[in-house]
Amino acid sequence: MVAVKETVDTVAELExxxxxxxxxxxxxxxxKGLNTDIVRFISxxxxxxxxxLEWRLAAYERWLAMExxxxxxxxxxxxxxxxxxxxxAPKTKEGPKSLDEVDPxxxxxxxxxxxxxxxxxxLAGVQGAPKxxxxxxxxxxxxxxxxxxELAKVGxxxxxxxxALREYPDLVRKYLGTVVxxxxxxxxxxxxAVFSDGSFVYIPPGVRCxxxxxxxxxxxxxxxxxxxxxxxxxxxxxxxxxxxGCTAPMRDxxxxxxxxxxxxxxxxxEVKYSxxxxxxxxxxxxxxxxYNFVTKRADCRGDRSKVSWxxxxxGSAVTWKYPSCILKxxxxxxxxxxxxxxxxxxxxxxxxxxxxxxKNSKSRIIAKxxxxxxxxxxxxxxxxxxxxxxxxxxxxxxxxxxIGKECGSHTIPYIEAKNGSAQMEHEATTTRLSEDQLFYAQxxxxxxxxxxxxxxxxxxxxxxxxxxMEFAVEAQKLVxxxxxxxxx
Amino acid sequence: MLKIDNLHASVEDNAILKxxxxxxxxxxxxxxxxxxxxxxxxxxxxxxxxxxxEVLQGSVxxxxxDLVELDPxxxxxxxxxxxxxxxxxIPGVPGLTFVRTAMNAQRRQRGEDEISAPAFLKQVKEAxxxxxxxxxxxxxxxxxxxxxxxxxRMEILQMAMLEPSLLILDETDxxxxxxxxxxxxxxxxxxxxxxxxxxxxTHYQRxxxxxxxxxxxxxxAGRIVASGGPELAHELExxxxxxxxxxxA
Numbered sequence: 129m130v131a132v133k134e135t136v137d138t139v140a141e142l143e144x145x146x147x148x149x150x151x152x153x154x155x156x157x158x159x160k161g162l163n164t165d166i167v168r169f170i171s172x173x174x175x176x177x178x179x180x181l182e183w184r185l186a187a188y189e190r191w192l193a194m195e196x197x198x199x200x201x202x203x204x205x206x207x208x209x210x211x212x213x214x215x216x217a218p219k220t221k222e223g224p225k226s227l228d229e230v231d232p233x234x235x236x237x238x239x240x241x242x243x244x245x246x247x248x249x250x251l252a253g254v255q256g257a258p259k260x261x262x263x264x265x266x267x268x269x270x271x272x273x274x275x276x277x278e279l280a281k282v283g284x285x286x287x288x289x290x291x292a293l294r295e296y297p298d299l300v301r302k303y304l305g306t307v308v309x310x311x312x313x314x315x316x317x318x319x320x321a322v323f324s325d326g327s328f329v330y331i332p333p334g335v336r337c338x339x340x341x342x343x344x345x346x347x348x349x350x351x352x353x354x355x356x357x358x359x360x361x362x363x364x365x366x367x368x369x370x371x372x373g374c375t376a377p378m379r380d381x382x383x384x385x386x387x388x389x390x391x392x393x394x395x396x397x398e399v400k401y402s403x404x405x406x407x408x409x410x411x412x413x414x415x416x417x418x419y420n421f422v423t424k425r426a427d428c429r430g431d432r433s434k435v436s437w438x439x440x441x442x443g444s445a446v447t448w449k450y451p452s453c454i455l456k457x458x459x460x461x462x463x464x465x466x467x468x469x470x471x472x473x474x475x476x477x478x479x480x481x482x483x484x485x486x487k488n489s490k491s492r493i494i495a496k497x498x499x500x501x502x503x504x505x506x507x508x509x510x511x512x513x514x515x516x517x518x519x520x521x522x523x524x525x526x527x528x529x530x531i532g533k534e535c536g537s538h539t540i541p542y543i544e545a546k547n548g549s550a551q552m553e554h555e556a557t558t559t560r561l562s563e564d565q566l567f568y569a570q571x572x573x574x575x576x577x578x579x580x581x582x583x584x585x586x587x588x589x590x591x592x593x594x595x596x597m598e599f600a601v602e603a604q605k606l607v608x609x610x611x612x613x614x615x616x
Numbered sequence: 617m618l619k620i621d622n623l624h625a626s627v628e629d630n631a632i633l634k635x636x637x638x639x640x641x642x643x644x645x646x647x648x649x650x651x652x653x654x655x656x657x658x659x660x661x662x663x664x665x666x667x668x669x670e671v672l673q674g675s676v677x678x679x680x681x682d683l684v685e686l687d688p689x690x691x692x693x694x695x696x697x698x699x700x701x702x703x704x705x706i707p708g709v710p711g712l713t714f715v716r717t718a719m720n721a722q723r724r725q726r727g728e729d730e731i732s733a734p735a736f737l738k739q740v741k742e743a744x745x746x747x748x749x750x751x752x753x754x755x756x757x758x759x760x761x762x763x764x765x766x767x768x769r770m771e772i773l774q775m776a777m778l779e780p781s782l783l784i785l786d787e788t789d790x791x792x793x794x795x796x797x798x799x800x801x802x803x804x805x806x807x808x809x810x811x812x813x814x815x816x817x818t819h820y821q822r823x824x825x826x827x828x829x830x831x832x833x834x835x836x837a838g839r840i841v842a843s844g845g846p847e848l849a850h851e852l853e854x855x856x857x858x859x860x861x862x863x864x865a
Contacts, residue, residue: 237856482795563667568704572662572714573722575694586708586757 157352158215158247162330164188165212167321173215174290176326187310187320196313197448199453200477201538204419204446207384213352216323219264261286262364263327263343265356273327275339283332284368286341289357292328299330303361307390307427307454308359315386315421315448319355323388326356331366331397339594345385353384360390362397364430369400371599382410382445387422394458395430399431400438402595404603405452407443414473414502417445422602424451428460428486436463437480438594442610443472450508452481455489455517462491465594467603469610470503470535479509479540484550488519496588497528499535500611506537511552512544520550529587531580533612581608617641618663618813621676625662632658634838635674642679646813647824647849650835651857653665656817657701659835660786663815664698665691665775678782692718697772697780704757711754715740715777716845722778743776747803765800765811770801772796783807783814789823801826821853836860 158169167188171181196207261275263286279286285296294301310320327343345356362368372389385407391399401424410417420443426435437451453462464480482491499507505528513520528537539556561583569579585592585607594602618640625633626807632655646695646810650656662669663676664689676683683691706714720730731739747769768788775783785804789797804827806813816827824832824846832848833840834857841860842848 290759403852485845562704564704567666567688568700568706569667569714569718570688571692571696571700571719572778573689573696573725574718575687575689578717578721582709582714584704586706589708 129196131349136352138372140216145546151211155216157213162188162322163208163213163214163387170215170322170324172215174293176290176293178298179301181478182291183305183310184321187317188322190311191314191321192315194311194317198234200358200448200508201540202446203473204450204475205382206384207419209318212384214326214355216352217324218465229411235599252480254402261339261341263341264286265325265327265343265345265354271585279338279341282338282478284335284337285328287328289326289328289359290324292359296328296330299361300328301360303390303392304357304359305390307392307425308388308395308423310392313423316388316423319357319386319388319423323355323357326358326387327360328358329360329368329370331362331368333364333366335363335366337366337368339373340369342373344373345387353386356387356586357384358387358389359392360401361392362394362399362433363428364398366394367398370402371596372403373406373599382417382419383408384419384421385444387424389422389424389451390479391435393426393428393433393435393457393460395432396432397430398436398544400432400436401426401451403437403439403441403442404595404599404601404606405441405447406440406606408445409443409472409474410445414445416475417474418443420447421445422449424449425481426453426462428453428455428462428489430460431457431486431555432459433457434461434463436465436594438463438465438591439467439478440599440606441466441468441476442606444476445472447476447478449478450480452483453491454485455491456485457489458486459488459490460486461489463591463594464491464493464495464509465591466495466507467498467588467591467607468505468600469495469498469500469607470505471500473501474503476504477506478507479507481510482512482522484511484513484517484522487517489517490520491522493522493524493526494590495524495526496591496592497526497537498531498584498587498607498611500531501535502534504538507539507541509540510542510544513547513550513552515546517547518549520545520547520553524552524554526554526556527587528556529561529584530558531561531584546547559602577608577612580611584608584611617679618815619675619677620663621859623662624671624672625658626672626716627658627668631672632838633662636835636839637674638833638840639817640813641812643808643810644830645808645816645827647816647829647832647854648835649818649821649832649849651861652819654835655838656819656835658788660696660698660784660815660817663691663782663784666695689721692778692780693722694769695776695781696784697778697782698787699768699775699785699788703767703771705760705762707760710756711825712740714758715754715774718774719777720841729821740773740777743773745772746776746806748799749773750852752822765793765796768796768800770791772800775807776803781812782801783812783817783861785814785816785827787817789818789820797823798826821849829830834860837862 167184209424264272308316331337369529393399435453455462462482468476468478470476488539499505507526527540566579620638623636625635671684717738749769834842
């Protein structure tokens with residue numbers, strides 16, 4: 129009977145988080161725990177050059193000397209770093225993969241997730257959508273990357289970073305760790321030591337990438353941490369739009385996801401980086417869910433370079449994430465558009481850092497937080513202006529929407545202007561979902577849940593509009609799903 | 617036919633409606649007039665099912681359907697439309713999106729197919745034209761920054777689109793200048809039909825020059841204290857509500 133009840137509960141829960149299934153894929157694991165042998169194991173598995181192993185070992189040494197940060201407004205059970213698998217990969221033959229060689233079971237999983245891995249397909253549910261190239265990362269490894277040949281014709285390199293380390297070692301070495309140094313923070317150091325895959329993107333000078341690039345991360349194996357590393361280099365005058373999506377099975381345990389994303393934008397280059405983060409958030413009682421401890425940073429090295437981060441954060445039990453821009457180039461510009469939705473027992477401490485070093489650099493921050501249930505959400509942001517950076521401008525807007533009476537929302541903006549010519553604007557609002565608005569929508573025929581979804585989608589609209597069309601549709605639905613059961 | 621029988625309702629433990637009875641047959645327009653605080657808006661909100669408006673006693677049925685048991689969305693799908701005295705602003709949701717979402721939500725509840733985008737657009741353009749509304753206004757977030765008159769027009773537009781069978785107009789004339797009043801009234805009159813009932817709640821007789829009622833009811837202290845033809849409205853305008861007030865005798 130217990131089993132029957134469990135099945136019923138699981139099915140009920142599945143409807144809320146439809147990506148929560150686990151898949152039986154034959155996998156190989158590295159032994160549990162973390163030590164130099166594991167670091168060597170991962171490096172060897174990937175056939176990495178010697179310098180890369182040294183780099184990893186150095187990162188591991190740094191990590192050992194560091195302490196887990198505690199300043200974020202989140203509470204969670206301590207992670208036992210020796211009780212994790214640092215490497216889990218589906219058993220397949222090594223070497224370059226074409227779609228025909230990919231395990232059909234894996235293809236089926238991605239089909240179930242709505243991710244197009246066949247090049248003639250487009251993202252699920254979007255008709256007439258343009259082509260999207262996908263790099264699919266399953267636990268610790270990339271299983272397939274689509275449209276590689278078509279992209280190669282215009283000189284765009286899009287491949288798993290493990291492959292790039294073998295094929296373009298000099299290019300990777302030149303940029304890896306230059307935006308997020310090994311010792312930047314505890315999780316970045318950990319990632320540098322044990323990252324197993326992720327995407328590598330290089331856009332040559334003057335090239336406008338002909339399609340959206342995307343990486344789709346899936347955690348499948350139990351007791352496994354995912355540590356992916358993404359490196360995007362936009363050479364002079366180039367443009368690329370990159371999307372990232374993530375899901376995980378529902379498990380009682382908390383799983384660790386500690387990624388590092390580095391972006392380099394040279395003169396006149398533009399990078400648009402969008403994330404729809406839908407990791408498993410844990411169940412209604414707050415059990416299980418992903419710890420999403422991520423370091424994302426862009427270096428706007430070139431003059432007039434531009435990087436725009438857009439994130440829709442609906443998943444994870446705990447989120448610790450501050451996609452940032454270092455605005456070194458003159459007239460460079462950084463943007464951060466964020467929607468953070470928390471429900472149930474979720475906690476999110478997220479925001480951005482805009483470091484203005486270049487003259488006349490600009491930044492714009494629009495952060496929308498929606499908290500429901502017993503969740504807690506914090507916007508934490510830094511806008512700093514270097515003494516030599518004249519003519520800097522920043523606009524920041526942080527809006528919070530509270531649904532119900534048991535959730536919390538906080539805004540912690542840090543502003544440091546060391547040059548008198550800087551112009552900074554900060555606006556912040558906190559509102560409760562209004563009963564008048566809810567009744568108005570219900571009077572016109574919307575159910576309570578439909579009304580909440582509509583009102584919240586209206587609240588986050590400014591940010592949704594920044595997403596590429598293919599993702600905006602998906603994100604809009606996600607907003608509704610994440611808030612199910614938040615009222616009444 | 618709208619049938620209200622001995623309705624007692626309270627808001628936050630304050631008894632407002634105290635034994636109100638009323639019948640509006642199909643095809644008729646009835647006006648509810650009364651002084652401030654008589655319970656006029658409470659009546660409209662109670663019929664529409666606003667949360668916190670508690671029915672303590674009595675019944676409200678629409679064509680035999682017990683409305684009290686239904687949630688607000690189900691009442692809307694059954695044909696109940698309340699034009700709000702103060703229509704709310706909905707930031708970030710364009711009027712077009714709102715109206716289409718509402719139409720489809722009602723259709724789904726009734727087991728009908730959703731309206732196609734071209735059919736919707738054609739219909740909404742026509743409705744906007746009839747109300748002399750600039751179509752671009754429908755692309756803006758619903759009611760945000762609209763004038764009082766614009767908001768009321770938006771209410772009538774939604775009414776025209778959703779095609780309800782029980783139309784409740786709560787102080788629709790408040791905040792309207794004379795031109796807007798005429799346009800809005802024409803919009804309402806165009807919706808008069810043999811199978812529709814209308815309840816026009818108003819403080820002033822002025823609106824009833826434009827929307828001619830079949831019957832006028834005087835609502836005082838939570839009850840209907842007098843009913844009559846259109847002439848009753850003129851009488852009230854001239855003499856006020858004094859003689860109906862409980863302490864007048």
